Amino acid sequence: MSKWEEQKFGDLYLIPSRNGLTRPSSVRGAGYKFINMGEIFAYNRIGNIETELVQLNEKEKKEMTLQKNDLLFARQSLVFTGAGKCSIMLDLEDVVSFESHIIRVRLNPEIANPMFYYYYFSLPYNSVKTIVQQCAQAGIRGSDLEKIKVPCPYIEIQNQIADILSAYDDLIEANNRRIELLEQVAQELYKEWFVRFRFPGYENAKFEDGIPEGWAIKRMNEFCYVTDGTHDTPKPVDVGVPLVTGRCISSGFVDFDAAYNISETDHIGIKKRSGLKSGDILFSNIGTVGNCCVVDYNREFSVKNVIIFKPETMRDTAYLYYWMTSSTMQEIFGTQTNGASQQFVGLTFMRRYKLLVPKDDILEAFAEKVSPIVEQKRLSHQKNLNLAAQRDMLLPRLMSGKLEV
Helix, strand or coil: CCCCCEEEHHHHECCCCEECECCCHHHCCCCEEEECHHHHHHCCEECCCCCEEECCCHHHHHHCECCCCCEEEECEECCHHHCCCEEEECCCCCCEEEECCEEEECECCCCCCHHHHHHHCCCCCCHHHHHCEECCCEECCHHHHCCCEEECCCHHHHHHHHHHHHHHHHHHHHHHHHHHHHHHHHHHHHHHHHCCCCCCCHHHCCEECCEECCCEEEEHHHHCEEEECECCCCCCCCCCEEEECHHHEECCEECHHHCEEECHHHHHHHHHHHCCCCCCEEEECECCCCCEEECCCCCCCEEECEEEEECCCHHHHHHHHHHHCCHHHHHHHHCCECCCCCEECCHHHHHHCEEEECCHHHHHHHHHHHHHHHHHHHHHHHHHHHHHHHHHHHHHHHHHCCCCC
16 A cells, blocks of 8 residues: 555554443433443544433443543444544543543653544545454454554654645634534524524514414424425435435534445335425434524435425524524423333424514514524534545545655
C-alpha cells in the first residue's frame, strides 16, 4: 500500500486487546457510563456523550474501563462495511466502560499515534476488511485483529498526519456546536411563544379554557398526514439507493454515511408507501426515539424505522418540528416502550396524539422568525459536508505516503 514499513498491529499494542462486558438491559440504568455498539456507529470520535449506565466492581473499574486515545472496534455488524468499524476515545470526564461486542485496543504512544491509526482504519479498504467473516452477521475477532499488517511510518510522520486530519474534524465539531447553539435559540423562541404564551400581541389576547382564543387542540392526523417507512428489511447492495433508519437522524440532519444501500426495485416499492417530499418531517420511532429532521435533500432515499409527517406548508413544518423537538415532547417520547426494553413510539399513538395549533398568522410569524436560524444551521451543516469531503480526499493520499508531510 505504501513505501512505509509494515508491522503486525498487535506489535503496536501497549496492553493486550480486550472485549467488553456483558450487561443485560435489566441491570442497566445506574452507575457508570457504558459504550454500546450504537455509540460506535453513531460517533467516530467519542467524547463526553450521554450513554446508558451500568454498575462496575473494583476489578472491572481497573481492567475494563476506557482511556483517552483508546481505539474501539465493532466486532459485529449487519453489513460487511460495518464490521471492524473503528472509533477513538477523546477526553473523558467520567469512568466509562464498554460492551462485549466491542474490542478495546490501547496503543503504545512511543511508537504509534492512536489518532493516526484511527484515520487509517477510516479508509474504506483498510486491512481490517481482510479478516471480516461473513455469516449471519459480519464480524471480526480480536485474535485476528492483532495479526493484520498496518503501515508504520516514523512517529513524527504519524503525528503530522494526525494533526492535519484532526484539524478538519476539529472545525466540524466547532460547527456542530454552533448548530447546537442555534437550535437552543430556536427552542427558546418556541417556549416563549407557545409555552409561556408571550407571542406577538399576547397582551391583548383573550383566553378560553387556558389557550388563546382562535387556537385549537387537534389530533396529529387532523393537522397533517402521518405515515411511516417500510416494515421490511431490504437486502443490502453495494450500489443502490440509501435506506435511512432512525439511527441515521441526528442533530436535525440525515447522516447518509450511516445508511446502507438497497436496490432500485426495493426503493420503488418503499417510495409508493412513503413518497418523501421537501418539508416532510422524519421522526425516529424505534430504539433511539425522538430524533427529527426536515426533508431538504436533492437525492432519492428510502426510510425504515421512522414515522413521516407531511405538513401541507413550510409554515406548519416549522411549528411541528420545534414542537417535536421541544424538551416536553422529548420527555414524553422517551417514556414510550413496546413492552420490552426497547423504546418505541407507534404510528397509531402519533396519529392520535393531540397538539396545540395556533392561528395561521402566529404560525406564519413564527416560521418567519426561525427561518434565518434554520438557514444558518443548514449552511453550517453544508460547511461540515465540504470539510468532510476535503478530509476524505486527503486521507488516502496521506495514508499511502503519496502526499508527503
